[in-house]
Amino acid sequence: MTRATDVGLAACATCELVVRTNGVGSCPRCGEPVRFRKRHATTRAWAFVSAAAILYIPANTLVMMRTEQFPQHREDTILSGIAYLWSEGAWSLAMLVFTASIVIPLVKLISLGVLLVTTGQHSAWHRQGRTMLYRVLEVAGHWSMLDVFVVALLTAVVQLGRFAKVEPGPAVLPFAGVVILTMLASSSFDPRAIWDRGDNE
Amino acid sequence: MHELVICSYCDTVHERVALPVRGAARCVTCDRPLYHANADLGAMLAVTITATFAFVVANLFPLITLTTNGLQTEATLWRAIAASYVQDLPAVAVSLAVTLIVAPLFELGLLLWVLVPLCLHTRPLGFTWVMRLMHVLRPWRMIEVFLLGVVVAVVKLSGLASAVPGWGLFGVAVMTLALAAVASFDRGAMWRRADDISNLQPVEDVG
Numbered sequence: 001m002t003r004a005t006d007v008g009l010a011a012c013a014t015c016e017l018v019v020r021t022n023g024v025g026s027c028p029r030c031g032e033p034v035r036f037r038k039r040h041a042t043t044r045a046w047a048f049v050s051a052a053a054i055l056y057i058p059a060n061t062l063v064m065m066r067t068e069q070f071p072q073h074r075e076d077t078i079l080s081g082i083a084y085l086w087s088e089g090a091w092s093l094a095m096l097v098f099t100a101s102i103v104i105p106l107v108k109l110i111s112l113g114v115l116l117v118t119t120g121q122h123s124a125w126h127r128q129g130r131t132m133l134y135r136v137l138e139v140a141g142h143w144s145m146l147d148v149f150v151v152a153l154l155t156a157v158v159q160l161g162r163f164a165k166v167e168p169g170p171a172v173l174p175f176a177g178v179v180i181l182t183m184l185a186s187s188s189f190d191p192r193a194i195w196d197r198g199d200n201e
Numbered sequence: 202m203h204e205l206v207i208c209s210y211c212d213t214v215h216e217r218v219a220l221p222v223r224g225a226a227r228c229v230t231c232d233r234p235l236y237h238a239n240a241d242l243g244a245m246l247a248v249t250i251t252a253t254f255a256f257v258v259a260n261l262f263p264l265i266t267l268t269t270n271g272l273q274t275e276a277t278l279w280r281a282i283a284a285s286y287v288q289d290l291p292a293v294a295v296s297l298a299v300t301l302i303v304a305p306l307f308e309l310g311l312l313l314w315v316l317v318p319l320c321l322h323t324r325p326l327g328f329t330w331v332m333r334l335m336h337v338l339r340p341w342r343m344i345e346v347f348l349l350g351v352v353v354a355v356v357k358l359s360g361l362a363s364a365v366p367g368w369g370l371f372g373v374a375v376m377t378l379a380l381a382a383v384a385s386f387d388r389g390a391m392w393r394r395a396d397d398i399s400n401l402q403p404v405e406d407v408g
Contacts, residue, residue, distance in 0.1 A: 001213050001229065001230050002213065002214045003211075003212045003213060003214070004207045004212045004213070004214050005212055007214065009205070009207065009214060010207070011206075011207040011209065013209075014332065014333050014336050015329075015332065015389075015392050016206075016207075016209075016389055016392070017392070018205040018206070018207055018214075029329070029392065029396070030329040030332065030333065030392075031329060032333065069361060085357070088360065090356055090357075093353060093356050093357075096349075096353070097353060100349075127211075127231070128230075128231050128232060131210050131211060131231040131232075131233060132231075132232070132233075134210070135210070135233055142300075142340070142343050142346055143346050143349075145300065145343050145346050146346055146349055146350050146353065148293065148296075148297070149281075149297070149301075149343075149346060149347050149350030149351075150350045150353045150354050150357070152281040152282070152284060152285050152293070152297055153264065153265065153276050153281050153350060153351060153354040154354055154357065154358070155281070155284040155285065155288060156276040156277075156280040156281040156283070156284040157265050157267050157274050157275065157276035157280075157354070157358070157364075158267065158274070158358070158361070159274055163269065163270060163272070164269070164361060164362070167288060168285060168288050168290055168293070172285075172290060172293050173290060173292055173293060176292070176293055176296050180296065183340065187340065191209075191210045191211070192209075192210065192211060192212045194210075194211070195211040195212060195230070195231070
């Protein structure tokens with residue numbers, strides 16, 4: 001295998017034109033700067049992952065949705081909302097929301113941590129598997145936004161005066177924050193770093 | 202150097218080869234997708250127009266209609282966004298507006314802006330600028346996640362009152378399928394077509 005960096009080639013990140021470069025300068029076709037690697041990839045990715053990990057706590061402990069259904073009043077966190085769906089017999093839906101809201105954000109945070117640590121050590125451990133993991137993060141990342149959309153829809157539709165009402169809780173903002181920050185973290189990370197060898201190799 | 206392709210995941214250099222119809226090339230080192238065979242810009246335009254009509258339907262018609270005790274309410278895309286704003290969550294309203302209205306609107310608008318002239322063999326106005334903007338906005342379009350959100354909301358409401366999915370949901374579903382089809386085309390084809398059009402006139406050697 002020939003690596004582009006070793007032979008002084010790079011693809012423009014915007015238009016994918018392959019150009020001969022020394023790592024500075026811009027793409028002759030679209031004018032964007034052409035670089036061998038994303039800039040400050042590790043630092044930026046760590047910053048976004050840390051911020052997302054902090055927001056993950058309020059996102060899961062605070063109230064996501066308040067439901068008034070006379071004479072009942074419910075306050076649900078993400079997890080208790082899933083448990084409620086489960087107890088109502090909507091198992092497949094409960095599993096779906098559990099995957100999108102709990103599993104994907106947690107797996108994203110852990111995986112990004114693993115990717116950042118292993119690339120920092122120039123590890124040769126399962127390079128192909130780690131590249132696939134990164135690809136999965138890229139594709140699955142935005143599906144966690146599901147619960148934010150559900151709460152927004154229910155708030156809009158359930159406005160039946162004193163009979164029933166749905167309001168978003170304080171967890172909505174940190175929850176959306178976790179999704180956006182993990183998306184920024186994975187787009188900052190440069191997967192080519194997985195294949196870069198250290199000087200000691 | 203049109204004949205070369207570099208894998209954006211592992212930096213391996215490949216020579217571009219012709220693919221069978223509907224085929225896709227994968228990287229020899231890391232097995233990630235490299236490029237798609239389908240470079241038919243006319244078909245891409247047709248799918249984009251379908252998605253645009255579906256987007257209009259998704260915006261104009263209710264997603265869910267709820268009836269209980271003689272009271273009836275409707276959830277539209279815009280009301281869902283407005284509701285978050287009214288509930289003192291402007292940041293949430295902004296992220297909903299960006300992911301559900303702004304990003305898909307720009308993606309469709311910019312695709313039409315580029316594809317119509319390219320299919321007529323003229324270079325689109327502001328081509329590189331438009332392509333750059335499209336590249337930046339693409340990850341933030343989440344209409345497909347919203348589709349699942351509407352389904353979850355309908356099921357959650359079924360215990361409360363009679364919740365009926367509306368034509369807006371149909372619009373969102375068609376748009377999701379059409380945008381998935383748009384993504385299965387080789388985006389590089391737009392750049393190559395624009396290059397071919399420009400190369401009809403003799404150009405200076407930049408090398």
